[in-house]
Every structure is written in structure tokens, then in C-alpha cells.
Amino acid sequence: MATEILLPKIGFSMNEGTLAEWLVADGAQATEGQPLFALESDKSTNEVDSPASGTLKILKEPGETYEVGTVLGIIE
Structure with a gap:
């Protein structure tokens, strides 16, 4: 079963972040548990760990800003 990789909310006031x-x-x-992508918010840059193990399919390109909850990729 595939696992969606969502842009997480890091911090109370965060509405969007840059991949x-x-x-x-x-x-x-x-x-699972290893760093998967780096996320920049208005205050910091954070590494986000993989929610599952499997083959990564990237759906969104780095350098762009996305809303919290956007599907960035899928792990199959």
C-alpha cells in the first residue's frame, strides 16, 4: 500500500513551506525514520523523516512553496 508524503505543519502558525x-x-x-527531504519555513530549515520504507516517487519539485498538507510524493 502506498504512503503519501505530506508537507507537515512545523510550528503553530505555519501555513506553507518551501521544499x-x-x-x-x-x-x-x-x-522509515531516515531523513527524506528538507523543508524551509519562515523561521528555520528542518529535515523531515520518511513515514515509511519503500520506493520514493517524487511529485513536487524542490525550490517551490506549497501549502501544509500538499502531497509531495509517494512511497510505494
């Missing part, structure tokens, strides 16, 4: 970079390549193996 700084993917730390795992498209089509590569992601490991």
Missing part, C-alpha cells in the same frame, strides 16, 4: 531539497532520489529506496 528545499529531496534527500532521497526519485525511484530510490526510502527508509
